[in-house]
Amino acid sequence: MTAAVRSGADGFLARYDALRDLLPGDPRERAAAAEAFRRTGLPGASAGRREEAWKYTGLRPLADASFAQSVSPTSAHSQIRARLPQIEVPRIVFIDGMFSRELSIVPPAVHFARFAGRAEFGSIARPDGQPLVALNTMLAEDGAILEVPAGADAGLLILVSAATDRAAFHPRHVVRLAPGARLTLLDLAFGDGSYLHNPVFEVTVAADAALTHVRLQNESTSAFHLATLYAEIDERGTYDSFVLNLGSRIARTEAHARLTGENGITHLNGAQLLNGMQHADFTTVVRHQAPYCASRQTVKNVLAGRSHGVFQGRIEVARHAQKTDGYQMNQALLLSPDAEIDTKPELEIFADDVKCSHGATVGELDADQLFYLRSRGISDAEARSILVRAFLAEALDAVSNETVREVLDQAVEGWWEKQAA
Template identity: 40%
Template sequence: MKQAQNLARMPAPARYKADNAATFVEAFEGNAALKEGPEWLVSLRQEAADTVAEMGLPTPKLERWKYTNVHPAIKDVSGVAAKPGFVVKPVDKLVTDLSESLQNAPEWLQSILTERPHATFRYADMMMWELANMFTQDGVVIDVPAGQKVSEAITIDFTGHEGQLSAPRAVIRLGEGAELTIIENHKGEGQFWNNALIQIKIADGAKFRHYRMQEYGSKAVYTQNTHVEIGEGAHYEAFTMALGGNITRNQVHAAVIGGGAECDIYGINLLDGSQISDSTFEVEHMAENCNSNQFIRSVMRDQSKGIFQGKVYVHEGADGTDGYQLSNALLLSEGAEMDTKPELEIYADDVKCSHGATTGQLDEEPLFYLRSRGLSENEARALMIEAFVNEVVEKLADETVKDVVLQKVSQWLKL
């Protein structure tokens, strides 16, 4: 069976090259602190800066970034934050600040921090990934030993810095049979760009629940890259609720590397104004008898735009794979838009894969049914939209998170 590969830096094909990252390359050059530290770290940053200088930042000319153009939204972002804004609670011995661990990083941590995007999309994904690499200074490391079931969820509250790029990193490792729940809260007003890189290793039989509430102000840009490896019989459950921000790119790459593993990636987008929220997922099945499930529901008002690019990639030999992806979108205004691109790429024989996508408006029949029982048109619409997104919320394992999400949904509906 294949393993996720750790690829060295290679020159990119010409079509990826763009000279649009000068601001950030200059910020790198002018920052002496980034040239200090252990050799592996200095060269990681330098190689990343070289790649970004050469390749630039992704533009809609790249197929994988066709629907999401970050450039107009980041044109006033120039500086780079010395310290990304985040607070971790509770303070626990499982959690360390990356800024502290960097000087004497153990080998396992070094090897994760120096990982590169996986081959399938390496160039299209590389720029944002390398952008996080070149400014690697701070972030969170969470290391749960084998067998430890962490009962209380760890929350990470992220925020941004006005006019600046922040590049927080997170490394999360679960030992065999460990269990952990993380809740990321993203809040803060202002024109900033947070580009996060999150790497997760889930050992055999471990369970990781990963929830994210994105409620940034309407000028913020949030791009995040999650790379997760899921071991034998392990389970990864991810959920993102995108409510805020000007542009959100929620990108998850999951490598299912152990037999019988499960990977669920869920999401809700509730958008209005001119918001853009892009959910780009790829699940790579590399072992036998694994299940994966991508399920996204989006509701768009005004001129907002939702994007779902989902892919299931089944490697040769990954028999017994069950891969499923579904995107349903509701357009509430004439100017709203949804772009969907579900994909399957299968190199194994004994596989059950399906994908589906729907985009539409609320059905008239149930609306009339509800109104005939006394609900006003607005009440009927709200109830139906709530029901529409609840079908995703129902899937979540954490009851507290479910309640919080439902509250936020009903708040959004009252706007």
């Protein structure tokens, strides 16, 4: 049950034209997004047009790919079930972007609604100047709307995206924490074959609320994963995120965090582990718009083969955001002479009493450390793997929830096994 569509930006626009009367939500939002997307197209896909925000990542290969709207067979369920972490916690599962009631365990402590049933485009993620948000707004069919009521501790919730070959989907997720609420959200993305996963997240963390958001991007290495996230954090609120990028042919995880109340905290940490021809782009923007807030962006890259890592980190401090504490660090370990890292820190500070620092390191494995391990009888290959794991472990230490950490550790183990095979 597949119908081929044209490739590139035209393909997505044709799909919008075919579906426009069936899509949920305000048609004017859709039309405006389509108009914005028509103007920009896919970033970096056509020669001569290069936006600064997409300096190191071009979506030409995505423009050349073609997708089909598939209806995933129910037989896929058992395979997907086998790939879910064996943890007894609530989970919300999407297959090719559509909610699967059968595979989900709806959480008791979180109000859950489907975007398909309650399509609201929030006010934070806007299509203007954001081609992927425009594409998502134009074509979003489903997604999770998650709301944690005031003062509630909702524990751990898993949000799953499973994908099949040639699918293209644009989930729209909304996460709202009311004052004093708490949630740990583990966001897993995996699949088979070549597909596009283009989610947009809108996150609001009210006063005294805390969201821990851990994202494991473990897509097929033929897939495109382009995620855009907007978070707003009110006073004394915390948005603590960690992204582990392992999969995809081209991945971009772009996060915008805006600190709007005093003493807010945001962490946009992560690690990227790439091989072959993989390209992963970790882009963050932190806007300090209130005094006494703190932000951290620590990203580690392990790059093998001909892979390409990108880190773009931007900190903006408004004039009145005094006593801001901002920190940014990007480290890359290059395991092959053909691997490449591009790093672009940007600090834009208008307040005069702030602490903001950034740093970047690029290196190979340390020859002294390798020799030390080998002099104890450890083989060269094992010594290398020990040192890479140690480098990664320091990044993963940012994830304090043990259950979640275990899931990430297993994913890293799986990555190693795949490289060894």
